Amino acid sequence: MHPHSVSDVWNLVTGVQPAPATTVVWGTAAVALVVVVVRGLWHWTRNIVTIAHEGGHALLAVLTRRRLHGIRLHSDTSGLTVSSGKPHGPGMVLTAAAGYVAPSLLGLGGAWLIAAGHVAGLLWSVVALLVAVLVMVRNAYGLLSVLVTGAVCFAVTWYGSVDVQSAFAYLAVWFLLVAGVRPVLELQSKRANGGARDSDADQLGRLTRTPGFLWVLFFMVVALGSLAVGARLLLR
Template sequence: MDLSTLGDVWHDVVGTQPHPPWWLVTLTGVAALGAVSVRSVWHVLRNVVTIAHEGGHAVAALVTGRQLHSIRLHSDTSGVTVSSGKPYGPGMILTAFAGYVTPPLLGLGAAGLLAVGHITALLWGGILLLAAILILIRNMYGVLSVVTTGAVFFVVSWFGSSTVQAAFAYAFTWFLLLAGARPVLELQSKRARGRAPDSDADQLARLTGMPGLMWVFGFGIVAVVALVAGGVWLLPSSLPQLPNW
């Protein structure tokens, strides 16, 4: 993106960009599916999901009046968000629930932006969200993960051509939508083997008295609904039109 002033940046952020061709939207979706499916690629890109997950906990804590202290991201793609306040009640329940549903909901929001042509707004919105999370990070690996992700967004938004920006924005959105379900499946797999006694679902079970499996199911429902709705928003305007015989 060849911009020389902040005014130019702002103009692109508030303006709209043309929808990319259907083949690019489809190709980025296939690439995102591959990224979620291939274990070695997923292990690296899962860090992005963890950033969104912990960011969801953080936002929920702030919205419900809890005192937010820190976020830590670890090399095994786990993370911890520390907040203080009542250890029970709606605020704590919402904070615990927010983690797994945030990545697919972010993907749904991103799909909504792309559906109305706000490609640049999506990229710069991602940079701002990452900058806000960076302020709360309290370990070196976490700083490295967030800064690296933010740097990729910045390079694409500042130096990338319109096609590169569109490809990145759609690939990122597809990834968030598709990646929403896999951590939920991984969570239940660990729970079934007794390896996640303090997971978000089990914390919610202790807070509400409802079974942890029910909360896992709830996470999955949100992920599936977001994927279906987001896919509908991304694809219709991009699919090739059948000839009128």
């Protein structure tokens, strides 16, 4: 049964839902691992990571009072967030550093909400975040990608049963936690082969006068730490 009024939605968001069966928790973890590891599946699901990545850049740009101009998402799963302001300093560093850690931190936050029983609250929060990203997207493929992702999340949130919502929430959070690791590995692989000279890590290296690899290491520590803590919350 789906909500029929604003009060129904609010009751769902603030309410506590029961935890699913252990088989659902482990099953969704297995599915998330498969879609991240299998190359053909990863090509499509990586768009979700790109949305989170660029959303992280955009959020920190706004929080550090930079002027956000827009987000572009491309069919090769790359993306670009354009903001203006001081080309150096803490605001620029935080904005540049937010991308690779955003999926993992979103997954960790989702795991905390699930552990507290707020499955519906998590799903509605995801819908709200996708709407916020949508209004800043500036290209057709990006609009389509966010709209499809948002439509799926909204359909599950509005029409799905408690069991369906719970399984979907676990799958989404497991995916973000596991998927947060692979882009960092891909980044360092490209850097090792002489590519990605303008990657977030290398830009941060130039901004802070430190080796870019240290930023890759930072991204990986955040990703693995979020996965470890998030998994403990989900399996508790």
